[in-house]
Amino acid sequence: MIFTKILIPVDDSRHSENAISYGSELAEISGAKVIIIHCHRPVPTGLGDPNFQKAIDHETRESYAILEKHTAVLKAKNIEFDEKIIGGSIAKSIKTVAETEGCDLIVMGSKGKSDLEGLVVGSVTHKVLHIAPCPVLVIK
Structure with missing residues (x-):
């Protein structure tokens, strides 16, 4: 099978390094x-200014630092890529980006949870597996 667009959600874990x-x-x-996307936790809107903007700036800086580490691999291999930073529900954001971008495949890391533990805890990987609009390759 030939893929045209591959979505890779990343965080600051070795599992994301493996997925990349x-x-x-x-x-x-x-x-x-x-x-390549990084989803940061939502920033509460009730913080008020200037605290809300400071929190957004902090999340954005951290997100770009995480993306920079992972995009270096793509740049070294001359792979065409787009990067996105999204705040909110991680699994829903991954699904939305995959749909919007017309991705053929999602490649994402696993935290190494067993199937039973993942179902009980409701890990992001398990949620994505159930709602993804395309195949999902889970990398340990």
């Missing part, structure tokens, strides 16, 4: 474009 590694290999093989 696998996802970039698949992109190289198929000539796919990569959409």
Whole structure:
């Protein structure tokens, strides 16, 4: 199967590093474009100014630092990519981006939870597996 767009959600974990590694290999093989996203936690709107803006700025700086580490791998391999930062529900954001961008595949890391523990805890990976509009490759 040839992929045209691969979505790779990342955080600051080794599991995301593994997902970038696998996802970039698949992109190289198929000539796919990569959409790399980082979802940060929502910032409460009730903080008021200037606290709300400071919190947004802080989340944005952290998000760009995380993305920069992962996009370095894509740049080194000359893989075409877009990067996005999104705040809010992580699983829903991943689904929305995959739909909006027309992604053929989502490659994401796993926290290494067992199936039973993941179902009880409701991990992001399990949520994405159930709502994704395309195949999901989970990387340990």
